[in-house]
Amino acid sequence: MYTFSSRLKTFAFVLMVLGILGIGYSFFTAPKTIEDVEKIVAEEQAHGHHGDAHAAPAHDAHGSAKEEHNAEAHAAPAEKPADTAHAVAVDSAHKTTDSVHAEAVVAAGHEGHDHDAHEGHEAHAEAAHGHDDAHAAHDEHHKHMEHMLHQLQNKPWSAVYVAALFCMLISLGALAFYAIQNAASAGWSPVLFRVMEAISAYLVPGAIIVYVLLVLGALDMHHIFIWMDEKVVAHDHLIQAKSGYLNKTFFLIRAALFMGGWILYRQYARKNSLAQDESNDNSYYKKNFKASAGFLVFFIVTESIMSWDWIMSVDPHWYSTLFGWYVFASFFVSGITTIAMITLYLKSKGYLEYVNTSHIHDLAKFMFGISVFWTYLWFSQFMLIWYADIPEEVTYFKTRIEDYNLPFFGMVAMNFVFPVLILINTDFKRLSWIVVTAGTVILAGHYIDFFNMIMPATVGNQWFIGAGEIGAILFFMGLFIFVVFTALTKAPLLAKRNPLIEESKHFHY
Amino acid sequence: MSSHYEAPIRKPLIIGDKNYHDVTVDVARPVEGRANKQWWIAFSIALAAFLWGVGCVAYTVGTGIGTWGSNKTIGWAWDITNFVWWVGIGHAGTLISAVLLLFRQKWRMAINRSAEAMTIFSVIQAAMFPVFHMGRPWLAYWVMPIPNQFGSLWVNFNSPLLWDVFAISTYLSVSLVFWWTGLLPDFAMLRDRAITPFTKRVYSIVSFGWSGRAKDWQRFEEVSLVLAGLATPLVLSVHTIVSFDFATSVIPGWHTTILPPYFVAGAIFSGFAMVNTLLIIMRKVSNLEAYITIQHIELMNIIIMITGSIVGIAYITELFVAWYSGVEYEQYAFLNRATGPYWWSYALMMTCNVISPQVMWFKKIRTSIYVSFVISIVVNIGMWFERFVIIVTSLHRDYLPSSWTMFQPTFVDAGFFIGTIGFFFVLFLLYSRSFPVIAQAEVKSIMKTSSETYKKKWASEGHGHDNHSHSENNHH
Numbered sequence: 001m002y003t004f005s006s007r008l009k010t011f012a013f014v015l016m017v018l019g020i021l022g023i024g025y026s027f028f029t030a031p032k033t034i035e036d037v038e039k040i041v042a043e044e045q046a047h048g049h050h051g052d053a054h055a056a057p058a059h060d061a062h063g064s065a066k067e068e069h070n071a072e073a074h075a076a077p078a079e080k081p082a083d084t085a086h087a088v089a090v091d092s093a094h095k096t097t098d099s100v101h102a103e104a105v106v107a108a109g110h111e112g113h114d115h116d117a118h119e120g121h122e123a124h125a126e127a128a129h130g131h132d133d134a135h136a137a138h139d140e141h142h143k144h145m146e147h148m149l150h151q152l153q154n155k156p157w158s159a160v161y162v163a164a165l166f167c168m169l170i171s172l173g174a175l176a177f178y179a180i181q182n183a184a185s186a187g188w189s190p191v192l193f194r195v196m197e198a199i200s201a202y203l204v205p206g207a208i209i210v211y212v213l214l215v216l217g218a219l220d221m222h223h224i225f226i227w228m229d230e231k232v233v234a235h236d237h238l239i240q241a242k243s244g245y246l247n248k249t250f251f252l253i254r255a256a257l258f259m260g261g262w263i264l265y266r267q268y269a270r271k272n273s274l275a276q277d278e279s280n281d282n283s284y285y286k287k288n289f290k291a292s293a294g295f296l297v298f299f300i301v302t303e304s305i306m307s308w309d310w311i312m313s314v315d316p317h318w319y320s321t322l323f324g325w326y327v328f329a330s331f332f333v334s335g336i337t338t339i340a341m342i343t344l345y346l347k348s349k350g351y352l353e354y355v356n357t358s359h360i361h362d363l364a365k366f367m368f369g370i371s372v373f374w375t376y377l378w379f380s381q382f383m384l385i386w387y388a389d390i391p392e393e394v395t396y397f398k399t400r401i402e403d404y405n406l407p408f409f410g411m412v413a414m415n416f417v418f419p420v421l422i423l424i425n426t427d428f429k430r431l432s433w434i435v436v437t438a439g440t441v442i443l444a445g446h447y448i449d450f451f452n453m454i455m456p457a458t459v460g461n462q463w464f465i466g467a468g469e470i471g472a473i474l475f476f477m478g479l480f481i482f483v484v485f486t487a488l489t490k491a492p493l494l495a496k497r498n499p500l501i502e503e504s505k506h507f508h509y
Numbered sequence: 510m511s512s513h514y515e516a517p518i519r520k521p522l523i524i525g526d527k528n529y530h531d532v533t534v535d536v537a538r539p540v541e542g543r544a545n546k547q548w549w550i551a552f553s554i555a556l557a558a559f560l561w562g563v564g565c566v567a568y569t570v571g572t573g574i575g576t577w578g579s580n581k582t583i584g585w586a587w588d589i590t591n592f593v594w595w596v597g598i599g600h601a602g603t604l605i606s607a608v609l610l611l612f613r614q615k616w617r618m619a620i621n622r623s624a625e626a627m628t629i630f631s632v633i634q635a636a637m638f639p640v641f642h643m644g645r646p647w648l649a650y651w652v653m654p655i656p657n658q659f660g661s662l663w664v665n666f667n668s669p670l671l672w673d674v675f676a677i678s679t680y681l682s683v684s685l686v687f688w689w690t691g692l693l694p695d696f697a698m699l700r701d702r703a704i705t706p707f708t709k710r711v712y713s714i715v716s717f718g719w720s721g722r723a724k725d726w727q728r729f730e731e732v733s734l735v736l737a738g739l740a741t742p743l744v745l746s747v748h749t750i751v752s753f754d755f756a757t758s759v760i761p762g763w764h765t766t767i768l769p770p771y772f773v774a775g776a777i778f779s780g781f782a783m784v785n786t787l788l789i790i791m792r793k794v795s796n797l798e799a800y801i802t803i804q805h806i807e808l809m810n811i812i813i814m815i816t817g818s819i820v821g822i823a824y825i826t827e828l829f830v831a832w833y834s835g836v837e838y839e840q841y842a843f844l845n846r847a848t849g850p851y852w853w854s855y856a857l858m859m860t861c862n863v864i865s866p867q868v869m870w871f872k873k874i875r876t877s878i879y880v881s882f883v884i885s886i887v888v889n890i891g892m893w894f895e896r897f898v899i900i901v902t903s904l905h906r907d908y909l910p911s912s913w914t915m916f917q918p919t920f921v922d923a924g925f926f927i928g929t930i931g932f933f934f935v936l937f938l939l940y941s942r943s944f945p946v947i948a949q950a951e952v953k954s955i956m957k958t959s960s961e962t963y964k965k966k967w968a969s970e971g972h973g974h975d976n977h978s979h980s981e982n983n984h985h
Contacts, residue, residue: 187516241835282518300822308833321767321823321830376745380769387757388764392836499518506514 002351002488015478022471026156037149150223151462157222158458161213163472166450167480168206173335175200175266176299182292187503188362191354193495195343197273200266201487202480207259214255218248224458227316239316246313254309258302265295277496285499303328314457318396326377333370334446337439339363344432351493357430358509364429367442368419375416400452403461407448414445515958522616523960525799529953536949537702539795544942555934562928565921566641574644578918583904587922588642590896595635596751597892600744601780602628603684607740615959616808618951619800624784625688630936632681634929669753676750683743687736693719695945748776762842762903771823778816779892785809785885789878800947803876810875817866846902854894861891
């Protein structure tokens with residue numbers, strides 16, 4: 001039996017406390033009113049962060065960007081939805097003016113959602129013609145500040161949401177891997193089953209936390225999902241057309257069903273796995289085999305829908321058919337990496353008698369292979385949208401490349417280049433420190449992947465990895481460690497009577 | 510490789526009381542014997558179809574592409590449908606030999622040789638379409654970036670059709686090398702058993718002087734593993750690149766990001782179905798039932814079921830996102846598929862690809878040879894229609910209603926397709942009489958872990974059944 005070392009337990013608590021402090025700090029320092037935002041902007045200006053962003057000539061530049069916007073909007077085919085025109089405008093605006101002011105244009109596109117196609121045209125025409133008009137300029141300024149306020153208020157929420165979702169999905173990824181191992185009658189992995197089961201134990205608290213965050217969104221406590229904001233929807237005919245799917249009730253019911261299904265399988269499989277230890281026949285093993293096959297069917301369907309709901313819908317105007325599988329690859333490889341890292345930790349403490357370097361080698365091969373698979377899906381999605389360059393799709397990558405350049409391309413280096421180069425070597429895949437190093441980079445890289453998926457829609461170019469983000473990571477890491485290692489103490493670390501356990505114990509590659 | 514211990518719950522992969530010599534004899538028998546009447550009948554039919562196809566191609570090249578049913582709106586129809594279909598079928602071979610090798614699936618050993626042969630023969634069929642659907646196929650060499658006298662006029666590397674050229678040619682070359690490497694020990698076996706000087710000479714040449722030394726085997730294994738590692742991304746990228754032909758476009762119904770993995774899943778799906786079709790016949794006519802067992806067929810059926818489900822998910826995803834996108838062109842493209850003039854092809858594709866593999870959830874069905882055979886053919890019909898639906902229904906009605914039209918194939922379209930089927934079977938029938946259709950060297954390597962003979966022996970000796978004593982014996 002495993003005993004949770006008090007040092008590790010303390011470490012987990014320290015992480016949680018530090019995390020709460022960071023999260024609390026970020027909520028506390030988030031601006032409450034437009035005046036606060038103006039203060040922040042003024043401070044930044046004093047520090048020279050944004051240079052002459054708010055100087056008078058910049059306003060002129062802004063005006064000319066508007067004019068161009070207007071021209072572009074009219075040039076766009078009439079049947080195109082308003083946001084397409086906006087997208088083109090954002091594009092040109094970015095080229096002609098500095099980023100803060102371009103943001104105002106984005107604000108016009110993003111928030112508003114407050115005007116439909118015709119209104120939008122009119123409003124912009126006004127802005128363009130009357131850019132000398134002080135009143136219009138003031139109005140624009142006000143809107144910009146309001147938009148920034150929303151983004152800055154979203155920041156701590158998004159930080160918590162990204163970390164909560166990522167940790168829960170790691171656990172779900174490990175569970176999917178476990179189900180595959182069961183359904184495939186894998187002969188190498190049964191000695192790792194208890195580790196996988198323990199990691200999946202986090203699914204219960206993790207899913208509850210994510211669910212609470214979704215409910216808080218539905219209660220208008222945060223604005224991660226702008227389609228939940230009735231004022232936004234009232235003026236956005238594109239979201240209105242999706243409201244049959246994107247509505248709070250259905251959204252929450254779906255989430256509850258999916259999470260409930262996953263947790264149900266997890267608890268059932270764990271119960272059978274423990275019962276098999278004490279059994280005289282293979283009936284529990286067979287039950288798990290069937291349950292795993294059933295779960296995988298449920299999983300492939302719910303996983304796709306989950307990714308549309310909880311991730312894709314933060315950009316409710318954007319869509320991609322590949323998205324669900326892309327998200328899957330991201331958390332699946334993270335789940336496998338976590339299995340490898342926890343196995344190595346337990347092995348180093350002398351707990352996993354039968355785990356040898358061949359098992360680690362196999363896990364590292366999966367880390368390698370699924371990293372390549374993730375990159376394949378990332379590239380396919382990115383390249384196809386980049387290649388066809390259809391405006392309503394391409395805005396997704398434009399904002400990411402312009403505002404999130406380093407995280408966007410940095411994650412490709414972390415999730416692909418580094419693991420592929422280091423894990424291609426057979427001898428390396430058997431070295432603990434290499435696997436841990438690669439694993440750390442992979443986990444960090446996929447956190448950034450989720451960061452890139454959520455943040456551009458919720459905080460825009462106001463992103464920053466600061467106290468809130470790091471605090472959220474630390475808190476959920478602490479909670480994850482606490483839950484997983486507590487679960488490890490509940491059962492022997494070797495599944496005794498699994499019919500494939502002997503193969504697994506003697507596994508050498 | 511993996512340990513020699515195998516769990517008692519695993520079923521034997523070699524049935525009957527076979528020893529090493531029996532494997533050799535069983536595999537060599539079809540090659541050493543003479544062809545029977547049925548073989549000659551089948552071969553004649555295939556050859557006739559092939560020659561008919563040659564005539565149709567000659568007619569096309571001589572007269573012009575206008576002999577086909579394609580028109581100004583539908584520039585791609587049966588040509589590219591057949592191309593993608595054949596490439597897709599070819600994928601299962603690499604999947605069985607490479608991916609299943611990486612996953613250490615011992616059951617692949619009885620089927621990998623034929624699956625790879627099928628890959629190579631179907632890629633050859635596929636490769637004909639990109640050439641003969643050209644208006645000026647005699648200028649096909651222009652797709653190659655060769656220094657030339659037009660001021661070194663180059664190709665544009667931005668086109669997925671050019672990527673196709675590289676993908677298919679690389680795929681064919683690597684598959685061929687992978688296949689042939691694996692054949693060396695088996696050709697050597699035929700060489701060593703040959704009784705006529707002619708066959709001795711032939712198999713001496715093709716076996717490259719294989720003598721089976723320890724060092725050779727060690728390198729052989731390493732090469733197989735490296736090639737499997739390379740072939741796996743290759744198989745994914747090849748069909749991905751084929752899918753890019755459509756997905757990079759701006760045509761509603763074509764431009765969708767899910768196409769790359771969905772085409773790959775569909776390729777595995779149709780490829781396994783074709784392997785199943787061929788092997789169900791082969792195990793019977795070549796008396797290989799001891800090696801290609803019901804379990805093999807069942808496992809292939811399970812893969813067909815899994816990939817069929819993945820394809821089903823992709824269909825539903827496409828439908829959902831077409832609605833969710835709010836783009837009326839996308840929405841219409843799918844409405845047109847379901848209710849337009851080609852609704853029957855869409856219905857056929859949905860029935861064959863989504864519903865038919867789901868029957869495999871029932872063990873009774875997936876272990877029935879007859880049902881497996883029928884389903885495997887149904888799947889390939891469905892997958893042909895999938896490509897047809899994607900290509901033709903997206904083209905015949907798109908942005909401008911003034912260019913909406915219909916597609917009607919001509920006998921030349923059909924003749925070319927029939928010709929490739931004939932050619933495929935000509936090659937496959939010749940292969941099955943001159944090549945060792947089962948990788949006997951590999952099958953022998955699992956004799957001690959997975960044959961019925963040894964499993965019985967261990968059971969009677971108490972090995973494995975009593976796990977505890979076994980582990981104590983072996984652990985130290």
